[in-house]
Amino acid sequence: MTSNEVRHHAHFVKAFGDVPPVLANESRLGQVFLNLIVNAAQAIPVGRADRNEVRVTTAVDGPDGVTVEVADTGIGIPADKIERIFDPFFTTKPAGVGSGLGLAICHRIISELGGSISVRSVVGEGTTFRVTLRRATEVAAVIAPPVAAAPQPVATRRGRLLVVDDEPALCTTIELVLARDHDVTTVTSPRRAAALIEAGERFDLLLSDLMMPEMTGMELYSKLAEAAPEQAARMIFMSGGTLTADGAKFLHAPGRVSIDKPFRAAALRDLVRTVLDATQSPP
Ligand SMILES: Nc1ncnc2c1ncn2[C@@H]1O[C@H](COP(=O)(O)OP(=O)(O)OP(=O)(O)O)[C@@H](O)[C@H]1O
Numbered sequence: 423m424t425s426n427e428v429r430h431h432a433h434f435v436k437a438f439g440d441v442p443p444v445l446a447n448e449s450r451l452g453q454v455f456l457n458l459i460v461n462a463a464q465a466i467p468v469g470r471a472d473r474n475e476v477r478v479t480t481a482v483d484g485p486d487g488v489t490v491e492v493a494d495t496g497i498g499i500p501a502d503k504i505e506r507i508f509d510p511f512f513t514t515k516p517a518g519v520g521s522g523l524g525l526a527i528c529h530r531i532i533s534e535l536g537g538s539i540s541v542r543s544v545v546g547e548g549t550t551f552r553v554t555l556r557r558a559t560e561v562a563a564v565i566a567p568p569v570a571a572a573p574q575p576v577a578t579r580r581g582r583l584l585v586v587d588d589e590p591a592l593c594t595t596i597e598l599v600l601a602r603d604h605d606v607t608t609v610t611s612p613r614r615a616a617a618l619i620e621a622g623e624r625f626d627l628l629l630s631d632l633m634m635p636e637m638t639g640m641e642l643y644s645k646l647a648e649a650a651p652e653q654a655a656r657m658i659f660m661s662g663g664t665l666t667a668d669g670a671k672f673l674h675a676p677g678r679v680s681i682d683k684p685f686r687a688a689a690l691r692d693l694v695r696t697v698l699d700a701t702q703s704p705p
């Protein structure tokens with residue numbers, strides 16, 4: 423998935439050791455390594471791929487652990503920034519390139535799996551992210567892990583969510599995906615969404631489609647920006663297909679959060695949790 427992204431920046435080296443299975447979930451680990459590898463490639467200027475590398479190394483770490491390192495020969499991370507790279511929305515990339523959520527999501531996923539993630543970097547030489555995961559014992563691999571050894575879930579608060587999408591089937595799907603962790607209200611009409619908020623309803627997060635016949639997500643945003651700016655600031659936009667020039671400009675404005683349709687359930691859950699954790703409860 424990342425070969426196109428990496429190719430113009432560096433060689434991709436797989437230094438895979440002989441490691442046992444770990445306690446994890448394939449699709450979530452996929453999200454973690456996708457972001458780490460894309461970050462690594464983006465840290466290396468284009469054009470000198472023959473002299474740079476992105477190296478993924480797996481190794482056994484003591485009796486209970488496995489490490490995966492993603493190392494690059496890129497620009498490195500200065501000391502004053504390295505403390506902040508795992509913060510949601512921290513990005514040094516231009517608007518439209520990075521949302522600054524990648525590492526925040528990686529951190530959350532790895533913590534939930536009972537592992538850890540760390541970084542070391544030398545400016546001008548490169549950066550190495552190290553992920554440590556817990557080895558799955560044979561029993562754990564077949565049956566569920568014992569309760570005492572289960573990864574501690576990261577405490578998160580339940581959010582009040584409003585989902586706005588003109589496709590009823592999508593509203594239902596999103597509700598199914600999010601309702602276990604959050605209180606979800608869905609509406610198929612953006613006017614109805616605006617009316618709820620104008621009537622005084624407050625949400626921790628609003629998930630809105632961008633292209634709807636009645637009123638676009640952008641129009642809903644402008645309406646809310648006047649009626650209840652603190653609610654407008656809590657919007658996540660779902661976009662699918664080609665964007666108009668205005669749509670692209672809107673989505674790429676600083677601080678705006680969006681997710682491309684179609685998305686995976688886990689990606690939506692992670693995004694919602696990360697944004698919720700990064701924002702305060704509404705007044
Ligand atoms: N391998 C790396 N080398 C240098 N800087 C890095 C590296 N990985 C992350 N960073 C720094 O950390 C910041 C945050 O990374 P993160 O993945 O959270 O967000 P992003 O890549 O900017 O945006 P997104 O992943 O949401 O598209 C980056 O903007 C960059 O400044």
Ligand SMILES: [Mg+2]
Nearest residue numbers: 457461524525
């Ligand atoms: Mg990233």
